[in-house]
Amino acid sequence: MSRVLNGIVAVCPDLGIGCHGNLPWHPVRLNNEFKHFRRMTATASVKDKQNVVIMGRKTWFSIPEKNRPLNNRINIVLSRELKAPPAGAHHLAPDFSSALRLVDMELAEQVDQELMESTGTRRLFVTQILKQFECDTFLPEICLDKYRLLPEFPGVPQELQEENGVQYRFEVYESIDE
Template sequence: MSRILNGIVAVCPDLGIGNNGKLPWHPVRLSNEFKHFRTMTETPSVQGKQNVVIMGRKTWFSIPEKNRPLNNRINIILSRQCKVLPAGAHHLVPDFNSALRLVDTDLAEQADQVWIIGGSSLYKELMESSGTRRLFITQILKQFECDTFLPEISPDKFRLLPK
């Protein structure tokens, strides 16, 4: 049985997630949202294991250098172009399936939950992949300018869970 994959994202009312390589609300820091992201992605369900965060190259570089890698988590970066592991990252892979394969092989003993943390195309791959997929979406109630968006969520594939 394939592993449960989790996606986590904060979206503006128009489903915008980013602008100019940063969060739309930059330089404002939404501290509760940041804490929520950290708690969700950082807390393993099994003691002694670590969660995995999988992200695209632009999301990796959108994280302030001093905060990379995201601590207490195994950081996997996707890039077709990069051939050299970005400084601070734990693993570099050329596609989504390679990331999942890595988690299920070399990292199998140490990896607990898998979190897809952006950007756009990774959320799309997550939504289109088969198996149990969970999306944790924080709705930001204010609109900011955005140039990057969460792909549309198919109501045939996802259902809203009660709180």
């Protein structure tokens, strides 16, 4: 069995993911989209285990303090500036590779060791927001020579969603074996 790394993100048409430390559509609330995020990140595929969420320092501090850490998940914050995990975070790592090594070595009792010995599949769970908002932080373009859009994925609605006048759809991309 190989490791599956899942990324989850909501993006505007120009691949914008943030503006001034908030989501681009702030203060508009997309409660169902947030429930989707919570379900996808908090529901572990192995009974009695927890998922690990890895996020940057700015994302960590954009989460309201009362909601940190993200419940039922092991929270790892990435930062080259911080010397200790911020209050509430479980771990601190200087970069993504170090965070993965932390999962492999220090958190191995929470994850099947065989799972940790392979780079494995990568999936991107993308919420495509169909309205443009002002953005100052962007997701790199998804390379379609490395990822394919899946026609469907269990637990991910296929139909167009709408909340508070904002339409969006869920997409799942999976890495292409090389």
